[in-house]
Amino acid sequence: MAGSIQDRWFKTITGPDGKPVRVKTDRHGSGMRYRVRYFAPDGKRKAKSFPDGQKRLAEQWLSSITADVARGDFIDPNASRTSFQEFAETWLANQSGDPNTRASMQSQLKLHAFPRIGPRALGSFQPSHIREFVTQLEGSGMSGAYARVIFSNVRAVLSAAVEDGYLRRNPCNSRTVTLPEMGMRRVVPWRPERVFAMRGALVDRLRPMVDVGAGCGLRQGEILGLSVDDLDFETGTLHVVQQLKLSLSKPVFAPPKGGKLRDVPLPDPVAEALQDHMKRFPPVEITLPWMRTNGQPMTKRLIFSGPNGGHIWRTSLNEDHWKPALAKVGVIPKARSREHAAAREHGMHALRHFYASVLLDAGESIKAVSEYLGHSDPGLTLKVYAHLMPSSRDRARKALGEALRPQDPPR
Secondary structure (H helix, E strand, C coil): CEEEECCCEEEEECCCCEEEEECCCCCCCCCCEEEEEEECCCEEEEEEECCCCCHHHHHHHHHHHHHHHCCCCCHHHHHCEEHHHHHHHHHHHCCCCCHHHHHHHHHHHHHHHHHCCCEEEEECCCCHHHHHHHHHHHHHCCCHHHHHHHHHHHHHHHHHHCCCCCCCCCCCCCCCCCCCCCCCCCCCCHHHHHHHHHHHHCHHHHHHHHHHHHHHHHHHHHHCCCHHHHHHHCCECCCECCCEEEECEEEEEEECCHHHCCEEEEEEEHHHHHHHHHHCCCCCEEEEEECCCCCCCEEEECCCEEEEECCHHHHHHHHHHHHHHHHHHCCHHHHCCCCCCHHHHCHHHHEEEEEEEHHHCCCCCCHHHHHHHCCCCHHHHHHHHHHHHCHHHHHHHHHHHHHHHHCCCCC
């Protein structure tokens, strides 16, 4: 779009002879001399000032900004001076969706991103700044998986800045920027003996949780939210359609992680354990909001409930039952008080690892295991569990051994 350069130290008037004459203005010698005026894509008129002696620079700048507008690459110079922290806080305040996700992202940015890159102006970001940021995360001692979460949050903020016209391109997407190293430890699945021992170490009303976790691969929240309507004993199918989770510390029903509704096989031993459990501890109707604390109330007949008839709180389950059971079977040290040692790798998620390992060892495809686990992508399943799959060498050895074994002569 058209623009112009105004010299604020001089103006042109008509002389006595009718010819134009340049004369000094009241501002001559003070302040910025040249004012570049241009129209932004939204039609608003904007300006930028340059000092005396920089007319050529002003002309170059006007030519560049005009070309950017024509190409659709215009970035408001004033907006680009907004700091990462200022933009991120405003962006987060206007995010919809799961309030837990928003609160978690806000906390992670506040703790790990704002102290490092918060004051930096959006327009000044280069891939080198992101590479330095990744190096700092890796050197902080946090796990690789958590570092990737922080990086993902920063990338999301900068992507929003690009879409809102604060930044031309996202430096996180540069080919020279690599994700934080995962440093992932291999999953070591429990042996059946430990699964049985943990089941026996829990109180009666919680024992079938082990059956559902180890026999159907459900997450903890999905086990807590399991209802009578989710069980089809005739076809041997368990429908995973909701979980019980906390939204800003208040219980709600919500879809499974990633919204992945799924059907999983219901093995006979698990079905029998659940049927026996429901006879001894009848299902309880629980009404909770859907997804958010102000969501539509939903009533479910939950399979698992507390001794007083309410739903089971995750914290109570972990601290009062699961960790003491781990200590009882010798997985973690026994504690003199309620405070047991951290046991992240031995949480109820260990039952999902057991489930996956059994299926893979039996020759089930990675695609089917991924679907049963509710993973968003079979590639994720493969990354976590590839080392548990029978190797081609093992299969070749077994097949050749069978083929080369002498056969009994025909009679």
